[in-house]
Amino acid sequence: MLQIDGIQVGYGRSVVLHGVSLDVPADGVAAVMGHNGAGKSTLLRAVIGLLRPRQGSVRLDGEDVTRLAPHERVARGMAYVPQGQQSFPHLTTAENLQLVADGRRGGREAMAEALDLFPALRGLMGRRAGLLSGGQRQQLAIARALITRPRLLLLDEPTEGIQPSVVAEIQQTVLALTARGGLSVLLVEQHVGFALRAAERYYVLESGRVTSTGAGGAGAEQAVRAALAV
Amino acid sequence: MTDTTTDGLRVRDLRVVFDGFAAVDGVDLTVPSGDIRFLIGPNGAGKTTLVDAVTGLVRASGSASFAGRELLGRPVHRIARMGIGRTFQTATVFEELSVLQNLDIAAGAGRGPLTMLRRRSSVPENVAEALETIGLADRRDQPAGTLAHGQKQWLEIGMLLVQDVRLLLLDEPVAGMSHEERDATGELLGVVGRGRTIVVIEHDMDFMRAYARSVTVLHGGKVLSEGTVAQVQADPRVQAVYLGEATTDDRAGDGAAAGAAGAAAKEA
Amino acid sequence: MTVILSQLFTGVSIGAVLLLIALGLALTFGQMNVINMAHGEFIMAGAYTTYVLQGVITDAGLSLLVALPVAFFVSGAMGVALEALLIRRLYARPLDTLLVTWGVSLMLQQLARDLFGAPNVQTRAPELLTGNVTVIDSDGGVDLVLANNRLFILALAVLAVAALTVLLRATPLGRRVRAVVQNRDLAAVSGIPTARVDRTTFFIGSGLAGVAGVALTLLGPIGPTMGTNVIIDAFLVVVAGGIGQLKGSVIVAFVLGVLQSTLEYTTTVSVARVLVFVAIVAFLQWRPQGLFTLRTRSLA
Amino acid sequence: MTLTTDPSAPTSPTPPAAGTRPDRPSWRGWLATPSRSRTAAGFALGALLLFAVAPLALTDFRLSLLARYLCYAMVAVGIGLAWGRGGLLTLGQGVFFGLGGYAMAMHLKLADAGPGNLPDFMVLYGQMDELPLWWRPFANPVFALAATVLLPMAVAAVLGTLVFRRRVRGAYFAILSQALAAALAILLIGQQATTGGTNGLTDIQGFFGYDLDDPINQRMVYFIIAGCLLALLALVRQLMYSRYGELLVAVRDAEERVRFLGYDPANVKLVAYVVAAGMAGLAGALFVPAVGIISPALIGIVPSIGFVIGVAVGGRATLLGPVLGAIAVSWAQTSLSEEFPAAWTYFQGLLFVLVVAFLPGGLASLAGVVRRRSTRTSSGGTG
Amino acid sequence: DDATAPGAGVSADTSGDTVKVGLLNSLSGTMAISEVTVRDSITLAIEEINAAGGVLGKQIEPISEDGASDWPTFAEKAEKLIQEDRVAAVFGCWTSASRKAVLPVFEENDSLLFYPVQYEGLEQSPNIFYTGATTNQQIVPALDYLKSQGTESLYLVGSDYVFPRTANNIIKAYAEANGMEILGEDYAPLGSTEFSTIVNKVKASQADAVFNTLNGDSNVAFFKEYTSAGLTAEAMPVLSVSIAEEEVGSIGAQYLAGQLTAWNYYQTTPGAANEAFVEAYRARYGADKPTSDPMEAAYTSVYLWKAMVEAAGSFDVTAVRDAADGITFEAPEGTVTVDGATQHVYKTARIGRIGADGVITEVWNSGEPIKPDPFLEGYDWASGLS
């Protein structure tokens, strides 16, 4: 589905990712783990196109998308939930969702589906997103991404700031969506247990390099924790 | 650590209303000095708004006092000078300034004009201590904007330390932190908490279990439940609105992996 | 009595002019956060467009009607060029857009001088618009007459506001425009072609300046410095109205118009100008973010 | 237990480069405090240039132009503090320049007229037979001198208090300050009988007993201006690198956050704004004996933005950048407008566009780039 | 340059076979509109003189500086022309403010300025020759004319600067002495284009006539508003003192038909000298370019200077000044004569009516050149003015 090949990414003069390579299997989940500042978010930003790699390539289903603008990648089936509960603060919850559904075939149904996943949002449709609580905004962000009916979903710590019962739902949703087929996920998670359970493959990122990788599943937990504890 | 009630945070019938919607709807809360109180509750329960009200960011009715002094109605900076500090759900530090400068500014609200107009000739003792405590001593000259997410959050806590606040209000301090970092932060809370009053908003139940001394659960702007970790966890209403079926470790997801995760949590 | 009514009409029509010149800014400044000091020169471009067209189409009425869409396009195109060449780089530095576009405005003024000469030029107004309507004929006393050109401008302003409101509130483009300003990166990753949205917004905002320029030819001279004369007032309208809030700008424009005309009548023009400024500062004491504000919970 | 002893504390992840080469405009490098010896050397070199080289190398006329540029430079130093460090884009410094200038010119006109007499323009155009009340204190030299600085500061304090307390900032502040400049200019023009109207106050003959016609005295004025500029630089340098300077940057970058640390950001901004206003006032006051005129044309929007141009071109966040920028831009204006009067406008506009859009750190950042390239040469005098 | 002696008097550099003169006009900024045409007519005169052999056998070398519509810049450029270029004389300035700004420079350096625009009077500097009208050559005759037409009440509208305000002071004094009523007085900032309120006030006053001292730019807006409000030249005529041919073109004759102006020169002023001037100007700058009073006064000023220099036999400032009294020139406006005492010029006053075709035709003139009286010392009613 997604092949990342030796990308080097940075900000200004500083280099954050030093040749990272990674694959997301079709209809599967790849999880990226690592300490604060390891470069996980940077990796996702490069994949969606907010940052341009200086070297290396990003391929989606074999097509080289390294030079495409973010909206072109979205048009090719990528969706991205950034870290930090981002929203369009002055648009209402409804507008935040409508914005993405605009001009999209089946947008209306996709919106309804997303709302079914996060029923709490239904009561907040008229409230501006900037006034929502952190967790409400995060739910909105995930819903927004799902409306595009992506083939590849990039999730940056999607459960951060969300109440435990909803976390469990989100986790189940991700598992269900991938299980249904047609969706691959690149997941950045601190919740090692969940990440490994969902993931076919995990990658541990340290200082902008992949220091450890392997097949997912609960069995990998010891290895991952060891890698993270270095 | 002295007496309780008058020394700590005392909130009575606190109400915050936005355009007819009561985000905080008559909350009573007493956090004695020396306590580490966790504030939990569903998304949108009013936790952040409560802290906003106590720190002067939003207008509220009712009463909130610390060490016997009323807080409501005062401007933000005055409340801060009364020894009340907070962090934000998304870390905010002065990105252009170095770690040291960030701390030095935080330490300096009480400085007189003469000191302000002079150059910093040496690192103040409390700043140096805080640098050590938060583990950023070797990054003290680095612009804070280049720190990673978690480091920024520590820096914020460090800023509260040098401010010498008596009441710390931390809004999801470990969100986005890795396992180990969470533990380190928890330890930090223990260190910082000596002689201070701490209120932590969190959704990380492991973290709560490990470091909370007492817990208050908010729901729909009201206090739903209050007590020890065990009491609160056992409260069926809390399970219904907040914890869900997974009454144990959320970080491992559902019950299937709970055991493993619990073990992992202890191991770190 | 007729004097009061005619002063009121004057105030409203000053307000309509203010509104027309500020409307484009309400979009580029109010929605996009771009402080475009060259907006005044886009107005000037609209005015010169009218002038040039009259050289081609001799019928004054027809040329005015043709000038409206043409000026919209000419100024809009200038806006797009400005956006693509400079402003695009400055979305993260809103205050710097002020400085850069001020430099651009200097150059455009000089360009107008070189193209059309330093002296002002003028257009012939269509017969219909030079007349007036007598509403109250108080024989012997002062009649209440409403100038046709002012009525035309008022109608134009109302039309423009209506069109823009619909565009912003009820179309996908409107949502996109607002989304891009509020969170550029998030808009991009939500599948919105941000560059195209920026350009479209800027085109419309600048195009409205062109329309305002056409309107101004009915009132005064066309010259290289005509933009500078109006730009500050236009910004004050948007500021006092509240950024991002069209209705604020509309109300403020008319209130300022009536205030200005009343003060001018009772004091002098200069004193009125100063008092209007004082009134705006005082108003901002009461409403620091303008008449209508949008709060968020972020600390930015 | 502290985090440093925790093996997982992320002290290693960040690549070393990220710490020292942040992704910021390169003028960031100038934030670092220069060493005291470098500073001393810099001031010595500046003094040498201003007090020895320039007076020897320049004709009376060119030296008087330089005096004028140095006045603009003083305004620029203040803007550098308020805007570069404090983020307060003040487009109305002409107001304070004008207040200082008028205060000085009022005194000099009264002194020229002699005790009991009215300034010439009041009689000619105003048909006044008595000095207006608000002119009277300016007959006193001490009052007038104090007013040149204190009056602008007081106005800035009042306006700043109103504006900052209510958290009017960013573009709002910029536009308000610009409107203020327009308003004051209109006000002065409208009161011809007592302010000289559009003409302003002209034909100033003497300066505290010295005849300004005499080139020697003109030189003296130049030396006073140069001295004041150096003093202001020293003052601003102290402010910039003091704790207050750091706090100012903090307020610029995250005003609300500062509030939660117990500071009132309004006060922090107010200090910078008021100091900058005082500097502009002093500059305006010294401009009067140097050029012999103060008029509303020096107060309005165009001159006010003109001041900012110099600062932007030189480098807004640096100490010397604004000074050099102001001098360079005025010098370019003089010489280019002598050669190509029409093209000058294009050049001015283009310069501004290019610098602000593509070199936001100004020319000073070029120097920074050069310096970084030629790693530590022995030239010590630029700090 | 280093030969510059301290103190007064940098003598002009006339050592070569050319003599330098300065042209000091706003070539940029708001005043460029008017001042560029003045610069052009000065240049025309210089070219004509050079073609005819120059002055005292020397070709005139003009050095043009841009005052940029900014008074301190005028002062700076004047100083530069005098001290660095060492010109023998400077021609230019338009606004009184710019003249006030350069006056001390010319006095300090004992150099000469030729100022070509009608102005408010009340000034007399040994270093300035005033070739435009002073008030008794324009405003006062205009008032006499209005009075003769039976005007009993006036409304005063002007731009907010020294000329209109001083002119209006004079008008008020005149009105009081002559039984006219002043029904209102309004000033608009220079460049102002919003006149609806002022026109409402004018209209409500129901005055017999309007005396207009607005500067060029604002006139367009004023007259458009005036017409829209239903006011006409028949009902309430406007007499303007700053609208010349150039402005008529840019305001639009449709708004001006029938209105009055007061000047010393119109493009239609009869006489061979004017025909030659208009033709030369068109040949040099384009057939559609009108000539106007300030342009004519500027053109004339160069010839007057030439005549003074030739009478003095020297470029020396003192000698030129001493030779000035009685110098005459057959100018496009008719014969002008320098009054040595005031350094102003005898000029003929004219009132013109603007036709529907935009051409201004003279309806009245003073018959003979009027002696300049910048301080209105010859008018009793003006005794309180200065």
Ligand SMILES: Nc1ncnc2c1ncn2[C@@H]1O[C@H](COP(=O)(O)OP(=O)(O)OP(=O)(O)O)[C@@H](O)[C@H]1O
């Ligand atoms: N805009 C930026 N400019 C400069 N450096 C940056 C920027 N954003 C991130 N960095 C740096 O890049 C490195 C990697 O950051 P990144 O956000 O990718 O980490 P992360 O692994 O997502 O961390 P976290 O778990 O805290 O989210 C850090 O050192 C950070 O300081």
Ligand SMILES: Nc1ncnc2c1ncn2[C@@H]1O[C@H](COP(=O)(O)OP(=O)(O)OP(=O)(O)O)[C@@H](O)[C@H]1O
């Ligand atoms: N200014 C406001 N205007 C309107 N509603 C608001 C405003 N601020 C907050 N709210 C609403 O008040 C409720 C409480 O918000 P708050 O941020 O306090 O929740 P929280 O408990 O912190 O939630 P989370 O755990 O998701 O951070 C939410 O429903 C939110 O949408």
Ligand SMILES: NC(N)=O
């Ligand atoms: N002298 C004038 N017209 O300003």
Ligand SMILES: [Mg+2]
């Ligand atoms: Mg991250």
Ligand SMILES: [Mg+2]
């Ligand atoms: Mg919250």
